[in-house]
Amino acid sequence: MDELIRLLKQNARMTDDELAVMLGVSADEVRKMIAKLEADGIIKGYSAIIDEAEYDPNSVFALIELNVTPQSQSGYEEIARQIASYDEVASVRLMSGTYDILVEVIGANIRDVSLFVSQRLATIDAVQSTATHFVLKAYKDNGIIIDGEEKDERSWVIS
Amino acid sequence: MIDYERLLNGKIKNTKPSGIRKYFDMAETMDNVISLGVGEPDFKTPWVVRQEAINILERGRTNYTANSGLIDLRKEISAYINRKLGLSFDPKSEIIVTVGGSEAIDLAIRCIVEPGDEVLICEPSFVCYRPIAELVGGKVVSIETKAENEFRLTADELKSKITDNTKLLILPFPNNPTGAIMTRADLEAIAEVLKDTNIAVISDEIYSELTYGEKHCSLAQIGDMRERTIIVDGFSKAYAMTGWRLGFLAGPKPLIEQMLKLHQYAIMSSPTVSQYAAIKALKECDADIEKMRNEYNARRRYLVDAFNRLGLDCFTPKGAFYVFPCIKSTGLTSDEFCEKLIMSKRVAVVPGNAFGGCGEGYIRVSYAYSISHLKEAIRRITEFLEELKG
Numbered sequence: 001m002d003e004l005i006r007l008l009k010q011n012a013r014m015t016d017d018e019l020a021v022m023l024g025v026s027a028d029e030v031r032k033m034i035a036k037l038e039a040d041g042i043i044k045g046y047s048a049i050i051d052e053a054e055y056d057p058n059s060v061f062a063l064i065e066l067n068v069t070p071q072s073q074s075g076y077e078e079i080a081r082q083i084a085s086y087d088e089v090a091s092v093r094l095m096s097g098t099y100d101i102l103v104e105v106i107g108a109n110i111r112d113v114s115l116f117v118s119q120r121l122a123t124i125d126a127v128q129s130t131a132t133h134f135v136l137k138a139y140k141d142n143g144i145i146i147d148g149e150e151k152d153e154r155s156w157v158i159s
Numbered sequence: 160m161i162d163y164e165r166l167l168n169g170k171i172k173n174t175k176p177s178g179i180r181k182y183f184d185m186a187e188t189m190d191n192v193i194s195l196g197v198g199e200p201d202f203k204t205p206w207v208v209r210q211e212a213i214n215i216l217e218r219g220r221t222n223y224t225a226n227s228g229l230i231d232l233r234k235e236i237s238a239y240i241n242r243k244l245g246l247s248f249d250p251k252s253e254i255i256v257t258v259g260g261s262e263a264i265d266l267a268i269r270c271i272v273e274p275g276d277e278v279l280i281c282e283p284s285f286v287c288y289r290p291i292a293e294l295v296g297g298k299v300v301s302i303e304t305k306a307e308n309e310f311r312l313t314a315d316e317l318k319s320k321i322t323d324n325t326k327l328l329i330l331p332f333p334n335n336p337t338g339a340i341m342t343r344a345d346l347e348a349i350a351e352v353l354k355d356t357n358i359a360v361i362s363d364e365i366y367s368e369l370t371y372g373e374k375h376c377s378l379a380q381i382g383d384m385r386e387r388t389i390i391v392d393g394f395s396k397a398y399a400m401t402g403w404r405l406g407f408l409a410g411p412k413p414l415i416e417q418m419l420k421l422h423q424y425a426i427m428s429s430p431t432v433s434q435y436a437a438i439k440a441l442k443e444c445d446a447d448i449e450k451m452r453n454e455y456n457a458r459r460r461y462l463v464d465a466f467n468r469l470g471l472d473c474f475t476p477k478g479a480f481y482v483f484p485c486i487k488s489t490g491l492t493s494d495e496f497c498e499k500l501i502m503s504k505r506v507a508v509v510p511g512n513a514f515g516g517c518g519e520g521y522i523r524v525s526y527a528y529s530i531s532h533l534k535e536a537i538r539r540i541t542e543f544l545e546e547l548k549g
């Protein structure tokens with residue numbers, strides 16, 4: 001399982017047959033393992049890793065820290081779910097430390113993101129304060145280096 | 160005018176440049192070459208090791224070390240060998256830190272072989288053993304390992320090559336270029352042949368961390384074989400530290416103390432920064448090795464399957480990071496195959512005969528490359544084979 005997950009994280013587009021060869025098991029077994037990982041909710045989906053800056057140079061990516069008053073019934077759960085339901089939001093995490101919730105937002109431009117924060121997040125009753133940090137440049141995302149391909153610097157030596 | 164021909168040692172003049180060089184020279188002049196040629200990890204040295212080297216430089220530790228290496232490093236090497244093989248080597252008298260496994264091999268051969276001595280070398284194998292042995296006047300006797308034996312050395316083949324003049328056996332497993340390993344049972348049979356002889360063994364275990372599905376076993380672990388075994392190992396392959404130039408020798412004191420004299424005069428001491436960094440590697444990088452090994456393993460399976468599908472028979476290697484498919488079915492020699500492949504498809508592989516005459520009919524393919532790189536190479540090789548068939 002660990003190896004399968006490692007290979008899928010590297011490249012989820014590999015076929016069952018290719019995975020089977022690399023794991024030394026049958027393709028049927030691979031299908032079973034993947035089905036189980038999906039059923040158990042360990043694999044949540046498969047998505048492409050996009051260099052957003054390359055795809056749309058105007059797009060902006062921001063990390064927003066929220067201080068939130070926990071609700072008497074649901075604590076942070078309900079607010080986190082509410083925030084997560086916006087399409088602009090790429091991730092929502094409850095954090096330890098000086099703030100409570102970290103939200104990743106992708107917008108078409110800075111104005112979009114600013115509006116989203118001021119109109120959607122800051123207006124939530126339980127949200128006491130927000131701090132928005134715009135990403136200037138991404139070097140690595142999801143374990144993959146996105147800041148240019150690393151060149152093979154190995155020399156042609158005899159070994 | 161000066162006559163260089165008369166100046167130079169005839170033996171070095173007669174030493175052939177390695178067979179790999181030719182293809183590398185070709186590849187270097189071309190664009191868009193996909194290489195499966197190099198024999199070093201594609202991974203970077205683990206960050207903690209690099210960080211340690213930076214720290215050491217900041218602290219200005221830029222002096223020579225003791226000739227045989229930092230005592231703390233030798234202690235760690237001793238602990239490492241103990242952990243891996245269950246053998247104890249005295250850090251003070253039985254270990255030398257060398258400039259790569261390369262220097263370790265050079266020291267060991269030169270301190271043992273005298274003119275006329277016979278040196279048994281399992282082939283196909285790494286390119287350096289023969290020229291060094293011949294340079295000191297040794298007579299090299301090749302023992303051909305065969306595909307039908309999974310490129311292992313067999314007791315019968317060994318026995319048939321031993322004469323009264325045999326002084327040294329070079330046992331290079333896990334093997335470059337075949338990827339073969341020797342199991343404990345294989346080594347027990349070899350030990351049986353050696354036990355009543357006075358033959359020393361250089362066991363080149365530089366790929367010992369890279370075995371798949373089976374743990375590495377050293378000849379030194381079998382019976383009393385430790386008394387005749389010189390272990391060569393190093394940091395290049397296991398820790399992706401090729402450029403740090405660091406390896407080691409471990410062996411019985413009477414041999415090591417003589418080898419230390421040569422090391423002291425020829426080298427002084429191995430690179431200091433590398434030595435400090437290597438301590439860190441031995442202490443903290445087991446998990447990094449494990450990660451690299453898993454990655455190599457997936458690639459190994461991918462390539463073995465791909466070559467067999469293409470009709471180039473490929474035995475399943477259990478060590479190192481090479482596969483060694485047979486190309487005889489194409490009707491080409493190894494040299495022709497490699498030359499045509501690089502000219503027409505820009506894929507560089509190494510002809511098997513670069514590792515000894517008996518490697519003819521094979522090619523060495525390294526999988527120290529990412530899966531996507533390997534896939535592209537296989538795509539091109541598939542086209543190449545189709546075009547060959549016409």
Ligand SMILES: Cc1ncc(COP(=O)(O)O)c(C=O)c1O
Pocket residue numbers: 158159198258259260261262285331334335363365392393394395401404405406
């Ligand atoms: C079998 C074998 N031994 C020894 C070496 C020497 O490696 P290093 O000098 O980098 O330790 C190599 C390098 O390719 C090798 O393949």
